[in-house]
Amino acid sequence: MDPGRVVFHSGLARLAAPASGGPQMLLFGGSGGASSGGFFRGVPGMDDERVINNKRPFFTTHEELLEEEYYDDQAQEKKRRLTADQVQMLERSFEEENKLEPERKTELARRLGMAPRQVAVWFQNRRARWKNKQLEQDFDRLKAAYDALAADHHVVLSDNDRLRAQVISLTDKLEGKETTPSAIAAPAQEVDQTDKHTAGLMATRQHKGDITGNGTIDGGSPVVIDAAEGTNHSSESAYFAGDYDNGGFTGQYGGGALSSSEEDGGAVSDEGCSFHLPDVMLAAGLVHHDPEEAHLSWNSWFWNE
């Protein structure tokens, strides 16, 4: 303990013993007896008849302080916890307002038999605990949202791989059809059987012209998501262009190819994969300043405090 360090007890403060181990000086602060902030700073050697040469427990009441037993030489210097009642009242007060104006601090201290400084310290520590809890909750919500997105992403990537393979397969068959007249009748049936991803992908190819002749997609790795509902595919498809790296995602989906998605307020669906940006973000507890734009951008969502 540092020489001259001030230690608080309930309703009193004690000047710690010097390093030499000399007698410890007790200062009776009393309820409201000390100003808040910089408590007892600047009062070393305070000459007060209330200063006694002894040790006592923390958090004794004013009445207890008057009892002889608390002046027992055997009493250890201890940091006592607040009683359940004191904590309960402090918690109630904190719920009402987590900042402590001087009048309320004084009144609470008086009612609880504590030093105003103790009340202030308790609120300070309580705010710190509250802040930590908020951070943990924010982390949990973000992680849940990320996990959901990552799961969707995985499904989309799998679909994408499957669709590429189908495009290559169909391309090969179409090329074979051109050179083999006998094969013309077969593709009609096959196209019908081909799942809608292929049609959507090809529609995207038509619309955006971003698929090269060998079936690969130019411009990074846009994930093609069919925006049309049902089996009747429109010629427009939503695309999902983003960067997933190091566990993070940045980017937007939508763009000029988004049609039914916008009508649905951001719904982008695909077989075996559903994705709805506002739903995911709202589920994570975020809000958007502009509901009209909420489904278009990832960047404008924020936590609702």
Added chain:
DNA sequence: TTGTGTTTTATTGCCTCC
């Protein structure tokens, strides 16, 4: 009982605001 991790109470130093 004891070692260890967690929680609570309190201090210190720095910063901002008035």
Added chain:
DNA sequence: GGAGGCAATAAAACACAA
């Protein structure tokens, strides 16, 4: 410059497994 808030930290109290 004083008051009060916050982050970092110390240390006592507490919980709990071995």
